[in-house]
Amino acid sequence: MGSLSVSGVTKVYGVPGAPGAVTALSNLSFEIANHEFCTILGHSGCGKTTLLNMVAGFERATEGTIAVDGTPVGPPGWERSMMFQDYALFPWLTVRDNVMYGPRMKREPKDEARRQADELITLVGLAGFEKHYPHQLSGGMRQRVALARALVVCPRVLLMDEPFAALDSQTRSFMQDELVRIWRHEPKTVMLVTHSIDEAIKLSDRIIVLSSRPGRLKAQIPVDLPRPRDEDHPVYRALKKQLRDMIHEEMEEG
Numbered sequence: 092m093g094s095l096s097v098s099g100v101t102k103v104y105g106v107p108g109a110p111g112a113v114t115a116l117s118n119l120s121f122e123i124a125n126h127e128f129c130t131i132l133g134h135s136g137c138g139k140t141t142l143l144n145m146v147a148g149f150e151r152a153t154e155g156t157i158a159v160d161g162t163p164v165g166p167p168g169w170e171r172s173m174m175f176q177d178y179a180l181f182p183w184l185t186v187r188d189n190v191m192y193g194p195r196m197k198r199e200p201k202d203e204a205r206r207q208a209d210e211l212i213t214l215v216g217l218a219g220f221e222k223h224y225p226h227q228l229s230g231g232m233r234q235r236v237a238l239a240r241a242l243v244v245c246p247r248v249l250l251m252d253e254p255f256a257a258l259d260s261q262t263r264s265f266m267q268d269e270l271v272r273i274w275r276h277e278p279k280t281v282m283l284v285t286h287s288i289d290e291a292i293k294l295s296d297r298i299i300v301l302s303s304r305p306g307r308l309k310a311q312i313p314v315d316l317p318r319p320r321d322e323d324h325p326v327y328r329a330l331k332k333q334l335r336d337m338i339h340e341e342m343e344e345g
C-alpha cells in the first residue's frame with residue numbers, strides 16, 4: 092500500500108490576504124498510485140519543496156487535503172520517509188548505526204535492527220563499509236547511506252528532495268541508475284522533486300509539471316519508455332523538448 096493523493100492544496104506563507112503573504116501553491120490536485128515513481132518538475136520557487144514538506148508533515152496546507160492510502164497526513168511519520176540533498180546523516184555514527192537509527196527508534200530489538208540495516212546496506216551497494224563514518228565516504232556513498240536509512244523503516248511513500256543535486260554529473264548519473272535498480276528491487280511509491288529534466292525523464296513513470304509561483308498543475312506526462320532509458324531514443328528527445336518548452340514558457344511568465 093502507498094497511494095498518495097493531493098486534493099485542492101493551497102499553501103500561503105504568512106496570513107492569507109495580509110501584506111507580505113506568499114502563495115506558494117494554489118489549488119493543486121494529483122494522485123500517485125501505489126509503487127509509482129512520480130517526479131515533480133518545475134522552475135525555481137514554484138513550490139516543489141513546500142509540497143514535499145507538506146506531504147512529509149513538516150508544514151501544513153492552508154487549504155486542501157493530502158492523504159496516504161486515504162488517511163490524511165499529520166505530523167512526520169515512518170510511513171513517509173524523506174531523503175534530503177545534503178544527506179542529513181549523523182556524522183558521529185557509523186554507516187550501520189546511521190541505518191539502524193530508524194529501526195531502533197521504532198523499538199526493534201538491537202539484533203533485528205542490525206539485520207535490517209545490514210540488508211539495506213547490502214542492497215545499496217555498501218557492504219564492507221558498515222563501520223565507516225560519513226566523513227570517510229564520497230558524496231555518492233553518503234547518498235547511498237541516506238537511501239538505506241530512508242528505506243529501512245519500510246515507508247509507504249519515499250519523498251526525495253533533489254537527492255543528487257550536490258553530486259558531480261557522472262556520479263549523479265550513476266546514482267540515478269542505482270536508484271532505479273533499488274526501486275525495482277524494493278518497489279515503493281516515490282515522489283521526487285527536481286529541476287532537472289533529464290533526471291525526471293530518466294527516473295519517472297510520470298512527470299508532474301508545476302507552473303511558476305504560485306505552483307499549479309501545468310501538465311502530467313507519462314514516460315512511456317523502457318528502462319534503462321536511452322537519451323538518444325526519439326521519444327526521449329521529443330519529451331525533453333516538450334518539457335524544456337514548458338519550463339521556458341513558465342520562466343517567461345513567472
Ligand SMILES: Nc1ncnc2c1ncn2[C@@H]1O[C@H](COP(=O)(O)OP(=O)(O)OP(=O)(O)O)[C@@H](O)[C@H]1O
Pocket residue numbers: 104105113114115133134135136137138139140141142286304
Ligand atoms: N518558510 C517560508 N516563509 C515564507 N515564504 C516561503 C517559505 N518557504 C518558501 N517560501 C516561498 O514559497 C515559494 C516556494 O518555495 P519552495 O522552496 O517551495 O520552491 P521550490 O520550487 O522548491 O524552489 P527551488 O527549486 O528553488 O528549491 C518561494 O517564493 C519561497 O520564497
